[in-house]
Amino acid sequence: xxxxxxxxxxxxxxxxxxxxxxxxxxxxxxxxxxxxxxxxxxxxxxxxxxxxxxxxxxxxxxxxxxxxxxxxxxxxxxxxxxxxxxxxxxxxxxxxxxxxxxxxxxxxxxxxxxxxxxxxxxxxxxxxxxxxxxxxxxxxxxxxxxxxxxxxxxxxxxxxxxxxxxxxxxxxxxxxxxxxxxxxxxxxxxxxxxxxxxxxxxxxxxxxxxxxxxxxxxxxxxxxxxxxxxxxxxxxxxxxxxxxxxxxxxxxxxxxxxxxxxxxxxxxxxxxxxxxxxxxxxxxxxxxxxxxxxxxxxxxxxxxxxxxxxxxxxxxxxxxxxxxxxxxxxxxxxxxxxxxxxxxxxxxxxxxxxxxxxxxxxxxxxxxxxxxxxxxxxxxxxxxxxxxxxxxxxxxxxxxx
Numbered sequence: 001x002x003x004x005x006x007x008x009x010x011x012x013x014x015x016x017x018x019x020x021x022x023x024x025x026x027x028x029x030x031x032x033x034x035x036x037x038x039x040x041x042x043x044x045x046x047x048x049x050x051x052x053x054x055x056x057x058x059x060x061x062x063x064x065x066x067x068x069x070x071x072x073x074x075x076x077x078x079x080x081x082x083x084x085x086x087x088x089x090x091x092x093x094x095x096x097x098x099x100x101x102x103x104x105x106x107x108x109x110x111x112x113x114x115x116x117x118x119x120x121x122x123x124x125x126x127x128x129x130x131x132x133x134x135x136x137x138x139x140x141x142x143x144x145x146x147x148x149x150x151x152x153x154x155x156x157x158x159x160x161x162x163x164x165x166x167x168x169x170x171x172x173x174x175x176x177x178x179x180x181x182x183x184x185x186x187x188x189x190x191x192x193x194x195x196x197x198x199x200x201x202x203x204x205x206x207x208x209x210x211x212x213x214x215x216x217x218x219x220x221x222x223x224x225x226x227x228x229x230x231x232x233x234x235x236x237x238x239x240x241x242x243x244x245x246x247x248x249x250x251x252x253x254x255x256x257x258x259x260x261x262x263x264x265x266x267x268x269x270x271x272x273x274x275x276x277x278x279x280x281x282x283x284x285x286x287x288x289x290x291x292x293x294x295x296x297x298x299x300x301x302x303x304x305x306x307x308x309x310x311x312x313x314x315x316x317x318x319x320x321x322x323x324x325x326x327x328x329x330x331x332x333x334x335x336x337x338x339x340x341x342x343x344x345x346x347x348x349x350x351x352x353x354x355x356x357x358x359x360x361x362x363x364x365x366x367x368x369x370x371x372x373x374x375x376x377x378x379x380x381x382x383x384x385x386x387x388x389x390x391x392x393x394x395x396x397x398x399x400x401x
Contacts, residue, residue, distance in 0.1 A: 006030050024140035028147035052189070056149040058276045059328075062269040063156055063259075066324065067121075068114075069252050070259035074164045075116030077255050079107040094119040120164040121258055127168050129155035132175045139184045150189040154179065157197040157328060160259025161321060161369075166204075166211055174200035194376050195335050198369055205369070229255045231320040231366055235358075238307030239315055249318040260324035263317065270327040279331040282343040283350075287326045290351020291316055298359050308359040316355060325354075325368040335376040342379070342386040349382075350375040 006029075012019045013026040031053065082105050097119060098105060103112040129152065136151045158175050178200025183192040205212050230249060233241045244254045252262025260266070273279035292313040303309045316322060330336060330350050337346035350371045357367025364370075 021141060024145060024147045025137055053149050055278055056153050058272065058278055059153050060156060062272040065265035065268040066160055066259040066262060069262035069265040070160060071114045071117035071121055072110065073252050073261055074120050074258050075113035076107055076253065078116050079105050079113055083107055121159060123168055124159040124162060124166065124171050125156065127171045128158045128175045131172045132179045135176060135179045135184060145188060148189045151179065154196045158200055161197065161201055161257050163212060164258050170204055170208055170211055174204040177203040190334055193335055193380060194373060195329055195332050198329055198373055201369060202373060234311055234319060235308055238310050246314065246318060257321065260321040263323040266323040266327045280343050282340065283331050283336060283347040284326050286344045286347025287330060287351040290348040291355050294352050294355040306359065320366045321368045322354060325372055330372050330375065335379060337379045337382050339383050339386045342382045345382050346375050346379055349378065
């Protein structure tokens with residue numbers, strides 16, 4: 001019935017139709033609900049079942065473990081903060097809903113933690129998708145271009161790298177900057193060279209750093225409790241000052257952004273992406289190789305004034321957004337290197353840069369974001385150099401391409 005209804009309305013949105021200006025919106029709704037009815041009818045053409053819709057859908061599926069882990073950990077940290085502060089009757093709409101649900105604020109209750117985390121995560125997710133989707137619709141209607149499902153992935157990635165207490169107006173500003181400046185002004189999906197989610201995060205970080213880093217991000221809802229994230233503690237006191245064990249950091253049971261704290265969830269997502277053939281294993285592996293190499297080099301140093309020199313590769317792997325960035329951000333097929341050799345160089349560059357920024361810049365302990373954006377800028381140059389070198393080698397060997 002729905003398909004017949006959409007087919008009946010299609011002429012209104014085609015050329016010369018009364019609603020032709022809004023054809024991208026109709027096409028997006030139709031393609032989101034059903035597969036495309038347009039097929040190739042003559043050779044030559046390539047048959048492939050993996051299109052943009054399926055690719056983005058698989059990325060969303062791969063992000064589910066990080067989302068679920070983020071919901072639980074966000075609620076857990078909030079409930080632990082309430083228990084530590086001794087607040088029996090906290091005020092706020094989240095607490096009113098939790099009180100009405102009957103689950104309470106016990107950090108020992110899985111359902112209470114997940115529900116509490118949901119009340120932090122869902123408003124950010126809703127604003128991110130509504131504002132980001134609105135910009136996609138505006139630009140697509142203006143250019144008469146197709147609306148792709150890519151904004152749904154960005155709309156999910158962006159909340160996962162944000163702190164749970166970020167104001168919603170900042171979410172709207174960040175996703176607007178990331179979608180418009182990071183992607184749409186270059187022509188949309190497939191034409192941008194910067195990761196939109198990280199572009200929006202970078203804008204917020206340098207414009208409103210107090211709302212994204214430091215102790216404030218976990219204390220605005222519970223004013224009686226303060227505490228820096230483990231990565232911030234490591235920058236100030238080294239591994240000895242961490243208030244979590246390595247196992248807790250690996251599982252993601254620590255303060256941090258809503259969806260990037262659990263390395264285990266990131267590895268599950270990596271397995272899904274690799275098995276589907278979407279992400280590059282070369283990029284993931286080379287990032288880890290670059291990180292381990294430079295971290296071991298710093299560990300062998302006799303520098304005793306900088307605590308970050310003593311942070312081992314195992315701790316770098318589970319702290320901050322390293323695993324999340326290596327799996328979901330750096331492997332973006334649009335903004336990463338595409339040649340095989342280029343992917344090795346691209347990944348090594350990101351791994352080395354991430355540790356370099358973490359260790360040598362005490363004011364910015366999380367270096368993964370800047371490292372990936374730096375790698376995005378150099379990815380086209382890396383691919384160009386790899387292709388040119390291959391061409392020169394073939395010319396020298398065979399005398400022609």
